[in-house]
Amino acid sequence: MQLSREELLSAYTRMRTIREFEERLNVEFQKGTVPGFIHLYSGQEGIAVGICEHLDEDRDYIGSTHRGHGHCIAKGVDVKGMMAEIYAKSTGVCGGKGGSMHIADLDKGMLGANAIVGGAPPLALGAALTAKTLKTGGVSVPFIGDGAANQGTVAEAMNMACVLNLPMVFMFENNGYAEFTAASYATAGSIEARAKAYGMPGTTVAGDDFFAVHEAAREAIDRARNGGGPSVIEATAYRFHGHFSGDPQVYRSAEELKSVREDHDVLNNFRDRVTEAALLDQQELDAIDAEVLTLMDEAVAEAMAAPDPMPEDLFTDVYNTYQ
Amino acid sequence: MPIITYREAINQAMAQEMRRDPLVVVMGEDVAGGSGGSAGGEEAAGGVMGVTQGLATEFGRERVIDTPITESAIMGMGAGAALTGLRPIAELMFADFIGVCFDQIYNQAAKFRYMFGGKAVTPLTIKTLIGAGMGAGPQHSQAIYPWLSSVPGLKVVTPSNPYDAKGLMIQAIRDDDPVIFCEHKSLLAMEGEVPEESYTIDFGKAAKTREGSDLTIVSMSWMVNFCNEAADQLAGEDFSVEVIDLRTTSPIDYETVYESVRKTGRLLVVDEATPICSMASEISSAVAENVFESLDAPIRKVTAPHTPVPAAPMLEALYIPDTAKIAAAVRETLEYEL
Numbered sequence: 074m075q076l077s078r079e080e081l082l083s084a085y086t087r088m089r090t091i092r093e094f095e096e097r098l099n100v101e102f103q104k105g106t107v108p109g110f111i112h113l114y115s116g117q118e119g120i121a122v123g124i125c126e127h128l129d130e131d132r133d134y135i136g137s138t139h140r141g142h143g144h145c146i147a148k149g150v151d152v153k154g155m156m157a158e159i160y161a162k163s164t165g166v167c168g169g170k171g172g173s174m175h176i177a178d179l180d181k182g183m184l185g186a187n188a189i190v191g192g193a194p195p196l197a198l199g200a201a202l203t204a205k206t207l208k209t210g211g212v213s214v215p216f217i218g219d220g221a222a223n224q225g226t227v228a229e230a231m232n233m234a235c236v237l238n239l240p241m242v243f244m245f246e247n248n249g250y251a252e253f254t255a256a257s258y259a260t261a262g263s264i265e266a267r268a269k270a271y272g273m274p275g276t277t278v279a280g281d282d283f284f285a286v287h288e289a290a291r292e293a294i295d296r297a298r299n300g301g302g303p304s305v306i307e308a309t310a311y312r313f314h315g316h317f318s319g320d321p322q323v324y325r326s327a328e329e330l331k332s333v334r335e336d337h338d339v340l341n342n343f344r345d346r347v348t349e350a351a352l353l354d355q356q357e358l359d360a361i362d363a364e365v366l367t368l369m370d371e372a373v374a375e376a377m378a379a380p381d382p383m384p385e386d387l388f389t390d391v392y393n394t395y396q
Numbered sequence: 397m398p399i400i401t402y403r404e405a406i407n408q409a410m411a412q413e414m415r416r417d418p419l420v421v422v423m424g425e426d427v428a429g430g431s432g433g434s435a436g437g438e439e440a441a442g443g444v445m446g447v448t449q450g451l452a453t454e455f456g457r458e459r460v461i462d463t464p465i466t467e468s469a470i471m472g473m474g475a476g477a478a479l480t481g482l483r484p485i486a487e488l489m490f491a492d493f494i495g496v497c498f499d500q501i502y503n504q505a506a507k508f509r510y511m512f513g514g515k516a517v518t519p520l521t522i523k524t525l526i527g528a529g530m531g532a533g534p535q536h537s538q539a540i541y542p543w544l545s546s547v548p549g550l551k552v553v554t555p556s557n558p559y560d561a562k563g564l565m566i567q568a569i570r571d572d573d574p575v576i577f578c579e580h581k582s583l584l585a586m587e588g589e590v591p592e593e594s595y596t597i598d599f600g601k602a603a604k605t606r607e608g609s610d611l612t613i614v615s616m617s618w619m620v621n622f623c624n625e626a627a628d629q630l631a632g633e634d635f636s637v638e639v640i641d642l643r644t645t646s647p648i649d650y651e652t653v654y655e656s657v658r659k660t661g662r663l664l665v666v667d668e669a670t671p672i673c674s675m676a677s678e679i680s681s682a683v684a685e686n687v688f689e690s691l692d693a694p695i696r697k698v699t700a701p702h703t704p705v706p707a708a709p710m711l712e713a714l715y716i717p718d719t720a721k722i723a724a725a726v727r728e729t730l731e732y733e734l
């Protein structure tokens with residue numbers, strides 16, 4: 074289905090924002106100013122955005138992974154608040170107590186990045202149950218890596234979603250690797266076939282093609298929203314960086330590393346498509362790129378200047394009440 | 397004697413045992429360093445922290461097995477293989493992930509021998525990273541050995557230095573019961589003297605890392621190093637502090653603790669775990685119950701607070717018991733008069 078100008082601009086802006094957020098973080102991390110460790114989403118932008126462009130902020134939920142920055146941005150979490158969280162500052166979306174792997178914003182329908190592989194799909198099941206019970210019309214989408222696909226929690230969540238006919242889309246991002254281990258080694262059979270085994274629709278799309286993801290997502294999300302139950306989308310994805318920022322990636326060949334960036338860049342593909350079809354022009358896309366870069370400069374500067382949490386914050390929010 | 401790191405000491409222990417006993421196999425996520433990548437078969441990492449580096453090259457991928465991310469299956473496979481004739485080392489990358497697979501460990505492996513009327517032998521070693529200090533956040537930083545130690549049938553090992561890490565790892569592999577070997581991630585780079593040859597350290601035998609007569613500190617794992625530092629500092633103030641490193645939190649060497657408290661009359665327990673049902677509370681209650689008459693001051697505990705581990709490094713630093721907190725607690729306990 075043809076996207077409107079506004080939709081195209083929105084999708085491009087979101088994808089570019091994710092890309093520059095990650096690229097900038099990578100640079101800052103190498104300087105040693107970012108605490109902990111970070112997993113970058115560059116290369117996979119089309120998947121998060123292709124899904125989330127169909128989701129509402131208030132009634133739809135996503136569950137995320139350790140590689141969660143892109144999912145957060147696609148679902149509308151404040152970029153500056155995210156940056157401050159990754160810098161462990163009091164102005165971060167979680168007050169600095171969660172960090173990169175726990176960014177969450179329940180007001181935006183973002184159930185949290187997750188440091189436990191396979192942690193989110195059962196939680197997303199819960200959000201779908203709420204939507205079904207309260208008849209909100211909401212849909213719940215867990216993002217799942219090829220590595221996570223092999224966790225029992227994922228199999229359990231897929232079965233339960235089918236048994237209860239819950240409004241869900243299981244969004245698998247197959248970027249070929251889980252840490253240093255290839256999906257071709259660790260993931261038996263196919264993910265799409267696993268969907269069929271539970272009796273739900275499953276489809277595979279090219280994750281470097283925003284339009285393909287967007288179309289598959291539309292169908293799956295519409296189906297879920299209209300009571301048609303859960304389904305699976307598997308997107309082939311391309312991880313531009315290592316498992317974490319700083320991973321030397323000796324397990325990947327030079328040709329592969331070159332090819333993911335040169336042949337599978339979803340942003341380049343998008344630009345080519347929309348300019349060739351004369352839907353958007355280079356100048357307006359360049360203008361977006363420039364705006365996004367300015368936003369990143371501001372986000373990093375503000376995060377670095379922001380105050381640390383207060384020492385007493387260590388003890389708050391363990392419970393709501395506790396006597 | 398060669399000086400090597402805690403990481404190398406554990407690696408050496410595994411390699412030596414694998415050479416000695418063909419039944420020893422290693423399994424876990426990326427323990428062989430990643431499989432199936434486009435660059436071919438070389439070892440990329442040898443575990444996320446490099447602790448298993450070189451094992452796949454020396455022993456082959458039949459004995460050093462990269463698994464999918466599937467902790468229930470890894471722990472269950474380890475337990476089942478141990479029960480049926482192998483001597484597996486199953487890696488749980490970070491101890492925090494135990495939530496995914498605890499059934500296989502505490503309902504299955506830990507109970508086989510008892511439930512099956514003494515007929516089962518389960519020589520399973522689970523090696524796992526524990527502890528704070530890396531800014532790794534709430535789900536990658538916990539010190540969960542107290543609640544593992546509360547499970548009958550499990551043994552729990554918490555080495556504080558390279559020498560102990562090697563001897564305890566070899567003992568863990570040779571031991572016929574399921575053992576959880578807790579590697580502290582903040583200790584991996586610690587250096588120390590470690591003999592080249594194989595040796596074992598018995599479980600349930602504490603070490604005295606400082607001799608003293610005024611006060612006893614009991615601790616384990618990373619914290620022992622802060623306790624030693626505090627004892628050295630306080631020696632300059634003419635306080636004589638004894639430090640006992642439990643080395644294993646199951647079994648616990650209560651006798652060494654009692655004997656020390658009988659001598660010093662004062663006890664501080666230092667534990668990186670959260671305070672409720674911690675090793676600190678276990679040691680405190682055992683001392684109160686068994687050597688009460690010897691105490692000249694209330695027992696003190698220095699632990700983490702009853703909170704998750706925060707991501708922000710400055711909050712994490714407040715969370716972790718450190719030398720200053722330990723030294724302050726020692727001074728207060730020494731100043732106490734009945």
Ligand SMILES: Cc1ncc(C[n+]2csc(CCOP(=O)(O)OP(=O)(O)O)c2C)c(N)n1
Pocket residue numbers: 138139140188189190191217218219220221222248250251252316425465467489493496
């Ligand atoms: C329960 C659990 N097991 C293992 C890990 C360590 N770990 C973090 S990310 C990761 C790889 C995940 O791979 P995949 O699901 O494909 O996601 P990707 O990194 O490719 O985005 C592993 C093994 C973890 N965080 N939680």
Ligand SMILES: [Mg+2]
Pocket residue numbers: 218219220246247248249250251252
């Ligand atoms: Mg992956």
